[in-house]
Amino acid sequence: MNNVKTITTNDEYTQEVSATGPVAELRGVSKNYDDVQAVKNIDLSIAPGEFLSFLGPSGCGKTTALRMLAGFETPSEGTVLIDSKDVSGFEAYQRPVNMVFQSYALFPHLTVGQNIAYGLKQQRPKLARGVIADKVQRVLETVRLNEFQDRRIWEMSGGQQQRVALARAIVNEPKLLLLDEPLAALDRKLRKEMQIELQDLQRQLGITFVLVTHDQEEALSLSDRICVMRAGEIVQVGTPRDLYDHPQSRYVADFVGTSNFFEGQITTVEGKTGRISLADGETYDAVCSEVMSVGEAACVSIRPEQVRMSSAQAAGSLNVTIQNRIFLGEHTEYLVRHAQLGNIAVMTPRQSDNSLDALQKGDTAWIHWNPDAALILKNT
Structure with missing residues (x-):
């Protein structure tokens, strides 16, 4: 044999x-x-x-x-x-x-x-x-x-x-x-x-x-x-x-690593890409983790290290306020707040932007992320 x-x-x-x-x-x-x-x-x-x-x-x-x-x-x-x-x-x-x-x-x-x-x-x-x-x-x-x-x-x-x-x-x-x-x-x-x-x-x-x-x-x-x-x-x-x-649900994305979640509603779906309307009234493009339907309630998941932050405004960026800042040597963790989307975790590598070093609690900053860094997940 x-x-x-x-x-x-x-x-x-x-x-x-x-x-x-x-x-x-x-x-x-x-x-x-x-x-x-x-x-x-x-x-x-x-x-x-x-x-x-x-x-x-x-x-x-x-x-x-x-x-x-x-x-x-x-x-x-x-x-x-x-x-x-x-x-x-x-x-x-x-x-x-x-x-x-x-x-x-x-x-x-x-x-x-x-x-x-x-x-x-x-x-x-x-x-x-x-x-x-x-x-x-x-x-x-x-x-x-x-x-x-x-x-x-x-x-x-x-x-x-x-x-x-x-x-x-x-x-x-x-x-x-x-x-x-x-x-x-x-x-x-x-x-x-x-x-x-x-x-x-x-x-x-x-x-x-x-x-x-x-x-x-x-x-x-x-x-x-x-x-x-x-x-x-x-x-x-x-x-x-x-x-x-590629988590298949909000539960997995939340348990495996750290993620930001923004709830909303699917407005369009084209292949693996969807567009979702969030609490700030804006629509965002993101990758769909599973087959989604127009009108379905869902959420966007974005890992903190995928969020880019700057002290200067750029096209398409969101205005946020620094809530907390923790220096951890190789990277810095920020908790920022958007008026409609709420608290957002941001992780920046040490060499990313020297201008961020001056940011303190209460200061204004700007964040953005690439559409392919965001996932649309079912709210389960």
């Missing part, structure tokens, strides 16, 4: 699988807790070696979806497949899956090496001590903790503990590594560093990573694809660039 390999994780999970198919699938999966439907009819295919993130607010169903992949929850409806095999009824330990929890769930009474070796010692048939020691040493080198094998967990920093948790998960060479907000407890600087390390580690190992997070920046920086969820449903799946540049 072509493109076939054997995956063996324990006595109850050995099969031949296609190396070219999805590593995991959720088919029509729903999860109910009494009268509450936490996940609603999800269909999702996860490719081998990809880094996929579930992104959404608390209570949207992302962790429940992850736990159904892990085997900690059983679907009320639908099927969970790993390597084309239905594992819906399998326990967590029967699946070729490991999970890194937000709390790390490390054993405080064991050393770093003993924590990592714990899962290996549970395998049947038993592994030889030399094999276990060799695997532990290799994974310690992978996460750059080879000098900490005999340290106690409580002697490690937060970032080091996170690496131990990752090492314990990857030492078993799972098909899927599931991460439930593993960076949430770290400070901002360390979280940035660990995001880079996590991405490098995933590329080095080639293991499929599935991350749950409510942090849009984390999802954008780490993921090959992002699955945006809302009220138990998947609203859009795409690459970070697709979701940022």
Whole structure:
């Protein structure tokens, strides 16, 4: 048989699988807790070696979806497949899956090496001590903790503990590594560093990573694809660039990045370009994210970095008043107010216009944007 390999994780999970198919699938999966439907009819295919993130607010169903992949929850409806095999009824330990929890769930009474070796010692048939020691040493080198094998967990920093948790998960060479907000407890600087390390580690190992997070920046920086969820449903799946540049709804545009929204009504539609009348009585051309109809209520979405601001008036620009100004080193964030359109966020790079440096709260400025930088979205 072509493109076939054997995956063996324990006595109850050995099969031949296609190396070219999805590593995991959720088919029509729903999860109910009494009268509450936490996940609603999800269909999702996860490719081998990809880094996929579930992104959404608390209570949207992302962790429940992850736990159904892990085997900690059983679907009320639908099927969970790993390597084309239905594992819906399998326990967590029967699946070729490991999970890194937000709390790390490390054993405080064991050393770093003993924590990592714990899962290996549970395998049947038993592994030889030399094999276990060799695997532990290799994974310690992978996460750059080879000098900490005999340290106690409580002697490690937060970032080091996170690496131990990752090492314990990857030492078993799972098909899927599931991460439930593993960076949430770290400070901002360390979280940035660990995001880079996590991405490098995933590329080095080639293991499929599935991350749950409510942090849009984390999802954008780490993921090959992002699955945006809302009220138990998947609203859009795409690459970070697709979701940022081409959101299909106001909800996605608002959750993935920051955006300005101006409500109005469609006046004309020509192909993918629409014209919308806004609260200032003017009409603006913009790209339609979906098929829109004349007379339909909609909104215009414009990213703050797409808004151009100047201290001098130009043709077609809007007069605004500076409400707030925050200098952040590489760029400056402004909150400006237009008499009819309301508050508008503007982000200017440091070298954009030196004349803007003199602007303070209460000063007048002028803004404009290119039509292809604006999106017309449904108000959902």
